[in-house]
Amino acid sequence: MDDINANFCFPLPRQLQNERVKLVPFLASTHAAAFCAGVEDGIFSYLSFGPLATVDDFISILDTRVRPDPGTAVFAVIDKASGELAGTIGVVNTSTLHLKCEIGFIITLPRFQRTHVTSNAAGLLLHFLLDAPAQGGLGLRRVSWEAVTHNTSSVRAAERLGFRREGVRRWNWVLPESKNEANENGGATRDGDPKPNSLGGDCIMLGLCWDEWEGGVRETVDASMKRSV
Incomplete structure (x- = not known):
């Protein structure tokens, strides 16, 4: 079955779009080859997977x-x-019980970085997640964003969208051994560690809640989407 999202806990729309970008459920047969053709190895520095050989x-x-x-x-x-x-x-770590999720899989291909793409894609997704059901959204109460502490560009992107820093989760991520150089600020391991050649990472936790969304962040996000290059 081509639909990798078939087991998702909420119904997904066929598309989310504005005049600049469109989000559609990822289909391996339709999108995987184009994605792999457009990536560069450095794009995976702060991700738990990649680079991709095939x-x-x-x-x-x-x-x-x-x-x-x-x-x-x-x-x-x-x-x-x-x-x-x-x-x-x-989205990852979605809970229907607690009406929350975390933004994930944010990978903008190199030729589209520093353009309108990321702001508009994130804005469309936030509308879907945080708008009330009567407005076409899921009506979630909380959306999280997580970034390795030295991934400052990700933190800045979240803050521009209205996310607020809530703290640091220490030793939250075991970094793949192949990415030690890119994550040289990760903590060293101790003697006897099960993964002695993999650095450890602290993560900055950010959050955006429904009351902030309805209290002005929605308008901030909409303005950001309009003024993106």
């Missing part, structure tokens, strides 16, 4: 990490001006 490697990641998890869904981001795949964005 398209099949990426599909395997989707099959093991996304398809069986009812709390995870991934969208393909389409740039409407060019019609090209511009990246991915999604």
Whole structure:
């Protein structure tokens, strides 16, 4: 089955769009090859997977990490001006019980970085997550954003969208050994550690809640989407 989001715990729309970008559920047969063709190794520095040797490697990641998890869904981001795949964005750790989720799989392909794409994709997704059901959203109460402490660009992106820093989770992530150089500020391990060659990472936790969204952040996000390059 091509739909990697088939087990997601909420119904997903066929698309979310404005005049600049469109989000559609990620389909391996439609989007995986274009994604792999557009990435560069450095884009994976702060991710728990990659670089990708083949398209099949990426599909395997989707099959093991996304398809069986009812709390995870991934969208393909389409740039409407060019019609090209511009990246991915999604949600992880979604809870129907507690009406919350975390933004994840934020990967903007290099040629679309520092353009309108990321702000518009994130804005569309936030509307879907935090708008009330009567407005076409899920009506969640909380959306989180997590970034390794030295991934300052991710933290800044979240703060521009109205997320607030809430604290640091220490030793929150075991970094893949292949990414030690990119994450040289990660903590060293102790003698006898089960993964002695993998650095440890602290993560900055940010959050955006429904009352902040309705109290002015929605308008801030909409303005950001309009003024993006």
